[in-house]
Amino acid sequence: MNSEGTLRHFNLRKTKIRIAVLDALAQSVGALSYAVLQERLIEFDRTTLYRTLLTLSDHGLIHKAYEENGESYYARCFGCSDQAHNHEHLHLKCSSCGGVECIEISEQLKRNLAQLPFQEINISAKGSCSTCEPV
Amino acid sequence: MNSEGTLRHFNLRKTKIRIAVLDALAQSVGALSYAVLQERLIEFDRTTLYRTLLTLSDHGLIHKAYEENGESYYARCFGCSDQAHNHEHLHLKCSSCGGVECIEISEQLKRNLAQLPFQEINISAKGSCSTCEPV
DNA sequence: ACTAAAAATGCAACAGTGTTGCAAGTAAGT
DNA sequence: ACTTACTTGCAACACTGTTGCATTTTTAGT
Numbered sequence: 558m559n560s561e562g563t564l565r566h567f568n569l570r571k572t573k574i575r576i577a578v579l580d581a582l583a584q585s586v587g588a589l590s591y592a593v594l595q596e597r598l599i600e601f602d603r604t605t606l607y608r609t610l611l612t613l614s615d616h617g618l619i620h621k622a623y624e625e626n627g628e629s630y631y632a633r634c635f636g637c638s639d640q641a642h643n644h645e646h647l648h649l650k651c652s653s654c655g656g657v658e659c660i661e662i663s664e665q666l667k668r669n670l671a672q673l674p675f676q677e678i679n680i681s682a683k684g685s686c687s688t689c690e691p692v
Numbered sequence: 693m694n695s696e697g698t699l700r701h702f703n704l705r706k707t708k709i710r711i712a713v714l715d716a717l718a719q720s721v722g723a724l725s726y727a728v729l730q731e732r733l734i735e736f737d738r739t740t741l742y743r744t745l746l747t748l749s750d751h752g753l754i755h756k757a758y759e760e761n762g763e764s765y766y767a768r769c770f771g772c773s774d775q776a777h778n779h780e781h782l783h784l785k786c787s788s789c790g791g792v793e794c795i796e797i798s799e800q801l802k803r804n805l806a807q808l809p810f811q812e813i814n815i816s817a818k819g820s821c822s823t824c825e826p827v
Numbered sequence: 828a829c830t831a832a833a834a835a836t837g838c839a840a841c842a843g844t845g846t847t848g849c850a851a852g853t854a855a856g857t
Numbered sequence: 858a859c860t861t862a863c864t865t866g867c868a869a870c871a872c873t874g875t876t877g878c879a880t881t882t883t884t885a886g887t
Contacts, residue, residue, distance in 0.1 A: 570853085570854055603844090604846085604847090604865080607844085607845060608865085624760065625759065629844085663804070669800060669801045673817065676819060678815065679817065680813065682808065682810035683811050684810035705884070706884095708882095709836085726874095727873095737836070739874090740836055742874060743835080744835090762845070762874095764873085
């Protein structure tokens with residue numbers, strides 16, 4: 558689904574910055590930091606960008622994939638709603654390029670994690686991303 | 693080992709704020725946020741507190757246990773050095789009291805994680821801490 | 828205990844993140 | 858096209874984290 562369709566599907570108004578943010582995240586291999594988003598979307602006020610990221614997060618269209626030293630990285634959600642998030646993946650911070658990537662985890666690991674009596678379980682790690690060290 | 697001994701062991705100078713930070717973290721059940729530390733250590737300049745947290749982290753005496761919305765939580769390390777960190781535990785952010793606790797993870801989960809080709813693997817989650825919901 | 832060198836501290840200043848209130852502008856249904 | 862509710866841009870603010878520099882403290886050697 559394209560960004561406009563996604564917004565309609567989530568009952569959100571179709572505005573320029575929302576489409577721009579969703580497009581930027583859709584086109585990116587990994588997650589994007591707030592700083593990079595702001596750079597790419599200079600035509601919008603930074604307050605608006607913050608509020609857009611909040612709105613899209615609250616409704617389950619995007620999620621904060623990673624946070625380190627006050628830098629937040631955002632990625633598009635797949636299979637999330639405003640009711641439940643489905644983030645059974647690992648967020649990898651690349652030691653080479655600094656990018657953040659979402660990595661699928663094994664079924665076994667998912668089962669292990671599912672046994673824990675907690676919610677919003679999040680795994681992050683550092684290493685080489687697929688761009689910097691192709692398989 | 694007490695805080696002064698720990699500092700000597702790591703070849704760090706024994707200063708008031710370092711002892712105060714280590715004592716505060718040692719006496720706390722869970723991790724403490726920068727804001728709380730600053731509150732408890734008002735007699736010191738906040739720049740000094742930041743630099744102290746950096747120094748203690750760099751040398752493996754403490755670690756940043758959790759970070760969310762720009763809030764950093766610090767905890768004492770056990771069995772870490774400036775060479776290698778041993779953080780095979782989960783950082784639980786309590787949904788009730790807001791505190792952050794370090795939780796031991798199962799051997800099976802440790803093995804699963806050890807198989808991943810990444811470093812500095814970190815798991816965080818939300819739920820009820822042991823104080824808010826005793827076992 | 829004294830001294831000198833090295834390290835740590837406090838202060839001022841700064842850049843960045845994230846938030847709020849409010850007036851003006853825009854989207855969407857009728 | 859009109860109306861209402863939502864969204865945006867702007868100004869202002871609080872907090873986090875960092876740097877440079879003068880001053881103070883720690884430590885090791887005498």
